Amino acid sequence: MYKYFLKRIFDLMLALIALPFFLIILLIIGPIIYFQDRGSIFYNAPRLGKDGKVFKMYKFRSMKMNALDLRNEDGSTFNSEDDPRLTKIGKFIRKTSLDETPQLLNIIKGDMSIIGPRPDLPEFIDVFTDYERRKLNVRPGITGYNQAYFRNSNTLKDKFSNDVYYVESVSLLLDLKIFFRTVFGVLKRENVYISNENERSKNIL
Structure with a gap:
């Protein structure tokens, strides 16, 4: 009942409640992003959604x-605090996870959920094992089990395994735990960046 119906209702309700706060963030952050290098405010990334649909x-x-x-x-995305590709405002919104807030629009459109596996690049569809493909049985999320408990500190294969664990264990209680754990992790700014490959393997399920 929750997984197939109530979860979507809760997503829509919370996304619509949060939408005014996103608009305030957009009014503040948007001009700063633009004027730092006269570029686009948004980055629209193709990702794998539910049932392998690209959005x-x-x-x-x-x-x-x-x-x-x-x-x-x-094959995972390189992520480092000293990444020279980041803009000044980019470092700030990465650390605070404000860069993810536009995904509220994806939730309203039905592409994403608040809680779920983080969406992968389209080419990963050919990398998944049959077991790992199970992560595509639900909508991807703004945050998920990996982000709440490991952030960016585990290997790609561990992330896939954790994603499948979430899909097979979805419940209101688990989603609440992930939500509050994510908030706590963002406030502490834990494991936002990975400095080397050893750190990616510190945490195991």
Whole structure:
């Protein structure tokens, strides 16, 4: 009942309640992003959604225009506090997770949920094992089990495994735990950036 019906109702209600706060953030952050390098405010990233459908995920742009696409050895996105591709405001919105707030629009459109596996790049559809594909059985989320308990500190394969664990365990109680754990982690700014590959393997389920 919750997984297939109530979860979507709660998503819509909370997204609509939060929408005015997003508009305030947009009015403040948007001009700063633009005037730092005269570039676009938003970064529209193609991502895998429910059942493998590709959609455009909205984010505030945190990198300089036409920045190179850097990846780690496992194919995950390179993420470092000293990344020269980040703008000054980009470092701030990354640390505070404000860059993710435009995804409220994705929730309203039905592409995403508040809680769920973080959406992957479209090319990952050919990387998933049959087991890992189960993460596509639900809408991806602004935050999820990985982000709440590990942020950016585990390996890509561990993330996939954790995502499937979430999909098979979805409940209102689990979503509430993830939500409040995420808020706590954002306030503490834990594991926002990864400095080396060893740190990615510190935490295990």
